Amino acid sequence: MVASTSIKGKRPSVVVLGGGYGGLTTAKALDDIADVTLVDPSDAFLHNVASWRALVQPDWVDRIFMPLNQLLRHGRFLRDRAVEVEGRKVTLASGAELEPDYLVLATGSSYPFPAKAAEADQHRAKAALQGAHEALQKAQRCLIVGAGPAGLELAGEIKHFMPEKTITVVDVSPDILSGPFDQALRDELKRQLDELGVRLVLGSPLRELPEAAPGSLAPVEVTTEAGETVTADIWFRAFGVRPATGYVRGALANARDARGYLSVDERLQVKGVDGVYALGDISSADRDTALAAGQQAEVLAANIRALITGEGEQLAYQPGPPLIAVPLGPQAGATQLPDGVTGAEATASIKGESMLIEMYSVHFNAQDR
Ligand SMILES: Cc1cc2nc3c(=O)[nH]c(=O)nc-3n(C[C@H](O)[C@H](O)[C@H](O)COP(=O)(O)OP(=O)(O)OC[C@H]3O[C@@H](n4cnc5c(N)ncnc54)[C@H](O)[C@@H]3O)c2cc1C
Structure with missing residues (x-):
């Protein structure tokens, strides 16, 4: 088992691989209690929910890329890529190695350009989108x-x-x-x-x-x-979501199915691998939505916090009912809510007008505090 309390005077370490929807939420939620390291090959979080809006309205391009080095107040951001992960041991493309107390795999998925970027550098990615x-x-x-x-x-x-x-x-x-x-x-x-x-x-x-x-x-x-x-x-x-889990080795590789998804238990721990968790588009739990990745991140962060403090129950992640908002531009579209289907006006106010940008941009303000 992973140590459930911190060594006196030293905060437990958490490494989060991937600064997408799930990774950024987990890293941010644990920043005050753990020594958090966030790793991503890109210098920016891409709010790809609004990629199509940026494709048709280029003044959105700058808004959908958010600088990962401004996410954490205490923790650090490493611009690097995990190339091998075995148990809690991570080898990065730079050759650096990390072995945290808690390892969160949140490397998400690739999706054809221009919904997701083919370039890790945000300036190149923005230029490609403009093109x-x-x-x-x-x-x-x-x-x-x-x-x-x-x-x-x-x-x-x-x-x-x-x-x-x-x-x-x-x-x-x-x-x-x-x-x-x-x-x-x-x-x-x-x-x-x-x-x-x-x-x-x-x-x-x-x-x-x-x-x-x-x-x-x-x-x-x-x-x-x-x-x-x-x-x-x-x-x-x-079409063509592809989970990014090619780096797993050993017992983690045994938990990976033929399509690349990692099998997790209800606490989002990778089956058979202590202290290693997977969420979002790579996990066998509810996946393929930013919403689910964020909700899983909240459950996981609460569980890791409870392990660190020794207080609180371990929570199980429960997928919610089908929920989807499909805007057709800022003023049209339809949405399925738990109590039924609603039309253009509600869809515009839920998602179409804002494309949910403030929900994420609010996290990238570490330099203001
Ligand atoms: C056009 C489009 C619109 C969408 N709209 C919605 C929507 O409205 N609502 C909704 O809920 N969902 C939506 N989705 C789905 C949503 O975008 C995904 O489910 C979400 O991105 C998954 O989040 P994640 O955190 O698992 O991974 P991702 O967001 O894919 O992030 C993964 C991160 O990991 C990094 N990474 C990859 N490999 C490594 C590595 N080896 N080492 C370190 N870091 C690595 C990547 O650079 C990336 O930053 C949409 C998807 C698309 C394509």
Whole structure:
């Protein structure tokens, strides 16, 4: 077992790998009680929930990148990448090694550009996003592959800010937004997409994906297995979440499934590995939302705090009911809440107008205190 109390005069150490939604929340919540080290190869947290808004409105680009060295007041930020983790021992790309009392794996997932950045340096990442904006401006016809929440949101953002573009969304599924959602949510979104003039081509796989890089100006032609051809001047790939867990070794590797997710218990400890926890997009718990990553981080931070102080119960993470807000631009969209589906006005105020930016930017103020 990991020591449950601190050695007198020395704060227990916590290393958090990954400064995304789950990692930043965990690191911030333990900053006052532990010696926290946050590690990320990027110098900025990317609030990718608002990436599409920044794609269509470049004045958002600076706002969605938040400097990780301004997150913690007491702890330190190391700009580095974990290349091997075995038990609680971490080897970084620089060659440095860390072996904390508590290790939190929060390395999240990759997702096709421009929703997530391909560049670790925020200046390069911003320039790439600006480049995609310029390419989109020059394009007349846009193809979006994937009718999940990300693809639908992108269609809505483009239609709101660049209404003259024609947009086609294709998906292998016979309906939009697969997942545990009410049909009323899909029906309302389809009604609004139809009003916006977004064309949906559903129910048949593409023979192959376009060769051009997503987000670049290039002639695109795709054909579905059912024989429908779509041509465009630019395309975006709105599917393909890939968990980033290639660094695990030993018992941690045994807890990793074929798709790369780490199996955790209800306290988010990696099964069979004392003192090592995993949350967010890499964990077998509820995943693939920033909301779940944040809620898991709160439970985990409370549990680590209780172990450090010796006070309080260990909490179990319980996934909540299906909850999703799908804005179609700042004023439209639909949302599934625990008590039912709501439309454009509520969606605008829950997410569409602010894109939840203040919920995260508020944490990056360490220099003010
Ligand atoms: C377009 C889009 C819109 C979305 N909108 C919403 C939404 O509205 N609401 C919602 O709840 N969810 C949304 N999501 C999903 C949400 O973004 C993810 O679920 C969330 O990013 C997961 O958070 P995380 O902390 O697990 O990991 P991430 O946010 O992916 O962060 C992982 C961090 O780990 C770092 N890292 C990676 N490898 C290493 C390594 N080896 N060593 C150290 N650090 C490493 C990365 O640089 C990154 O900073 C959206 C996703 C997309 C793509």
